[in-house]
Amino acid sequence: MEAADRELMCSGHVGCPGCGATIAMRFFLKALGEKAVMVLPACCWSVIAGPFPQSSIKIPVIHAAFETGGATATGVRAALDMRGDTETTVVTWAGDGGTFDIGFQALSGAVERNEDFIYVCYDNEAYMNTGIQRSSSTPYGAWTTTTTGSDWKKLRKKNIVEALVAHRIPYAATANIAFPEDLMRKVKKAKAVKGSRFIHVFASCPTGWRIPSEMSVKIARMAVQTNIFPLYEVEDGVRYTINYKPREYLVREYFKLQGRFRHLSDADLDAIQEMVDEDWHLLLRKAGERA
Amino acid sequence: MDSGVAFKRRLYMPRTSMTTEGNRTGSWRFLRPRYEEKTSPCSAACPVGEDIPRVEMLVTQGAFKEAWETILLENPLPGVCGRVCFHPCEGKCNRKDFDTPVAIHTLERFLSDTAFRNETKPVLPRRPPTGKRVAVVGSGPAGLSAAWFLTILGYECDVLEAMEEAGGLLRWGIPEYRLPRSELQREIGRIVDEGVRIHTGERVKKERFEELRTRYDALLLGCGLWKNRPLGISGEDVPGVEDGLTFLRRVRGGERPAVGGVNAIIGGGNTAVDVARSVVRLGGEAVIVYRRRREDMPAFFEEIEGALEEGVEIKELLAPSSIAARNGGLVLTLRRMMIEGKDKDGRGRIVPAGTETLSLEVARVFVATGADTAETWHLPPAGNDKTIRLSRCLLSFEEGVPVAYVGDLAGGDLNVTAAIASGKEAVMALDSYFKGGCGTILEDLSSCRVGDGTSLSMEIYLGGARKARSRHVVTYEEINTDYFSFEPRITQPRLLPDERRLSFDEIEMKLSAGTAMREAGRCFNCGICNGCDNCWLYCPDVAVIRQRRSGERLIDYNYCKGCGLCVVECPRNAMALEEEGGS
Structure with missing residues (x-):
């Protein structure tokens, strides 16, 4: 069976209409296969995975405390190893809050020890499950329920992939729900690597981003097309590969479609464009490429 | 230490025992996506309403026979049209707003070439015999088209052709370098194979026509315009x-x-250009003299370009005023014209520019300023309560059996594809008449329209799958171009101008299957499902079901939350989103 034809996610889950995180999970499981255990620290998916005794995914799930994504996976891996099971892949599936903020120390610790697991952060750029509070993943310029009105977030988004790359883990990559082939290829690649692997998946959130549900893939795609969320992978913390070189779209095309950015002025958008260009050129330099 | 206590008690591991499929999340929905195939702009622009997006989809898959049959159901002469049609389809191709239009006519010709090379026999839907007999006068594009569709609809058909070989204008008007005789013969051979009887050398005079009325259930008159229209100047x-x-x-x-x-050719239509290019091939010099400007010439753009490449000269804004013999040659006196305002048809109105005249010494003059019916009775009767004028033909019920005037006789657009469309329309109208009388014709034809224009589909008339498509013509804005990348259009291999001048060999050369498939792959397939599965892939609720056997896709409304992603991510607008519970 083709990996893409495999279906390990069920209908009837309670994700919002158009939820990017569910699309991310669906693609991820298609590429991963059933021989896996998933650790779910608190995030939207803690709810989407179903109230007991239901489950919306067809692999074992361990619901874990918010800050323990890295530590729980370490324990599960150790337990499997003790039983001689090296075949099962251990995965932590966490949101941006559980990765960038609350779970960061456990994650950093685990990857520093090069624990053998895949850590996936599906990034919807705020604490969506608890009511759209800003996280350190919330991008510059965004409205959230804790950065309202003129107090919109005026700090840059943490570059989590670079933080992980700094640990010199064997494999780190970005992926996006609008690029399913690329996403599934990276999951398969990660699965074949030993040690700590990190995949940062961009997953749009119609509810929190104030976008129409039918636009969620389109907008996720635009994040790549505008260089806001470049697709790339880093092996052993040093070897960079940029997977997609977009045509030059302006970031304002992406921003103007989303309610969370509605308050931004042209000057703000120009400033954001500069930040995006700067980050992109920095990435190009790391990959040894020219614009 | 009683550390053993914790180990003696079994850890309680809660286990899930069911999936979430018990939750019917479809109840959340207030918008309902559904599959709805629509009409592509190319097929609406095609006078014969070919199902172009489907044809290109099949070519992409390498299903050349099926693609060819798909054309044949709407047009019996793809080998002819792939060569001589002015391809309005390409002018409306949505891809033109992205990079360049798909080379639809080239692919049509490729399919015909391939079918003939492989000696493919088409399998087409056919109605059972009706027992009715129809005579078709004239075997030009309109007559051949009518004969083909009459046969498909179960009529017995006799075609009467005055010349010694069938084809009408295709055989006796269009030069060999545009349409080789062998290709035409193969096309006609296939029509004969379907059961059409063509009687050549049978010129139908008025008396014979009256006799035919008594022997057939209906007559079609499609004998074209063969009498040159005189210039009305001295020395003609x-x-x-x-x-x-x-x-x-x-x-x-x-x-x-x-x-x-030097040969002067007076006129600006395809006939003028055909004459000029033929003269060049026969070793003469050709000068086209046209009273309007080059951009006003009714000849097809590619033909004019080709003529110029081959060394034909075009003199514009010159109207002939007299011809006189002198020194074994001719002197053509021309009056200089200028543009002033606009005509009814939107072209620039020409008026004499002063009294200045110009003399042109030439060896010969060819007049190609239009043609009329060879005999006056070929003209359709004036409109009255016993005639029905349709978009491309006229039906008369004046004397006994119905008579359909088709092709150039019906007026309107004078080109091969329009003539084919005319024959097709007349056959549908006659069939509708035989089934339900005069009253049903307009309604029946209207239900077979492709998109918003006048093109009609035989597949729809026969109740085929195409009937389910919406009339809405897909616009470029409705295409999700994120799924397409820039690809250059194929360059048609052609003979060099110097090679062309030496013979009547066909100018455009054949295409390889690989090139054709790549070109067809550029098609957006506007409005039709090509099984890309984006709807299935992106559904966050796993609510799109693929039927393994039929390849059909269904939406499971038990779970679909109506997010609308499938509709937006459909690259070709083959889906629709509507309000739940609405119409």
Whole structure:
């Protein structure tokens, strides 16, 4: 069976209409296969995975405390190893809050020890499950329920992939729900690597981003097309590969479609464009490429 | 230490025992996506309403026979149209707003070439015999089209052709370098194979026509316009002044008339350009004299370009005022014209520019300024309560059996594809008449329209799958171009201008299957499902079901939350989103 034809996610889950995180999970499981255990620290998916005794995914799930994504996976891996099971892949599936903020120390610790697991952060750029509070993943310029009105977030988004790359883990990559082939290829690649692997998946959130549900893939795609969320992978913390070189779209095309950015002025958008260009050129330099 | 206590008690591991499939999340939905195939702009622009997006989809898959059959159901002459049609489809191709239009006509010709090379026999839907007999006068594009569709609809059909070989204008008007005789013969051979009887050398005079009325259940008259329209100037009957259509007919009959020296061709239509290009091939010099500007010429753009490449000269804004014999040659006196305002048809209105005249010394003059019916009774009767005028034909019920006037006789657009469309429309109208009388014709035809124009689909008439498509014509804005990348259009291999001048060999050369498939892959397939599965892939609720056997896709409304992603991510607008519970 083709990996893409495999279906390990069920209908009837309670994700919002158009939820990017569910699309991310669906693609991820298609590429991963059933021989896996998933650790779910608190995030939207803690709810989407179903109230007991239901489950919306067809692999074992361990619901874990918010800050323990890295530590729980370490324990599960150790337990499997003790039983001689090296075949099962251990995965932590966490949101941006559980990765960038609350779970960061456990994650950093685990990857520093090069624990053998895949850590996936599906990034919807705020604490969506608890009511759209800003996280350190919330991008510059965004409205959230804790950065309202003129107090919109005026700090840059943490570059989590670079933080992980700094640990010199064997494999780190970005992926996006609008690029399913690329996403599934990276999951398969990660699965074949030993040690700590990190995949940062961009997953749009119609509810929190104030976008129409039918636009969620389109907008996720635009994040790549505008260089806001470049697709790339880093092996052993040093070897960079940029997977997609977009045509030059302006970031304002992406921003103007989303309610969370509605308050931004042209000057703000120009400033954001500069930040995006700067980050992109920095990435190009790391990959040894020219614009 | 009683650390053993914790280990003695079994850890309680809660286990899930069911999936979430018990939650019918479809109840959240207030918008309902559904599959809805629509009409592509190319097929709406095609006079015969070919199902172009489907044809290109099949070519992409390498299903050449099926693609060819798909065309044949709407147009019996793809090998002809792939060569001589002015392809309005490409002008409306949504891809033109992205990079360049798909080379639809080239692919049509490729399919015909391939089918003939492989000696493919088409399998088409056919109605059972009706027992009715129809006579078709004239075997040009309109007559051949009518005969083909009559046969498909179960009529017995006799075609009466005055010349010794069938094809009408295709055989006796259009030069060999545009449409080789062998290709035409194969196309006609296939029509004959379907059961059409073509009687050549049977010129139908008025008396014979009256006799036919008594022997057939319906008649179609499609004998074209073959009488050159006179210029109405002095010296028109001087030896050396010839009419263009006769010249073309002689050349296609195998003659090689002497055309040494300068030949003036008066006119701006395809006949004028055909004559000029033929003259060049016979070793003469050709000058087209046209009273309007080059951009006003009714000849097809590609033909004019080709003529210029081959060394034909075009003199514009010159109207002939007289012809006189002098020193064994001719002197053509021309009046200079200028543009002033606009005509009814939107072209620039021409008026004499002062009194200045110009003399042109030439060896010969060809007149190609239009043609009329060869005999007056070929003209359709004036509109009255016993005639029905349709978009491309006219039906008369004046005397007994119905008579359909098709092709150029019906007026309107004078080109091959329009003639094919005319024959098709007339056949549908006659069939509708035989089934339900005059009253049902308009309604029946209207239900077979492709998109918003006048093109009709035989597949729809026969109740085929195409019937389910919406009439909405897909616009470029409705295409999700994120799924397409820039690809250059194929360059049609052609003979070089120097090679062309030496013979009547076909200019456009054949295409390889690989090139054709790549070109067809550029097609957006506007409005039709090509099984890309984006709807299935992106559904966050796993609510799109693929039927393994039929390849059909269904939406499971038990779970679909109506997010609308499938509709937006459909690259070709083959889906629709509507309000739940709405119409």
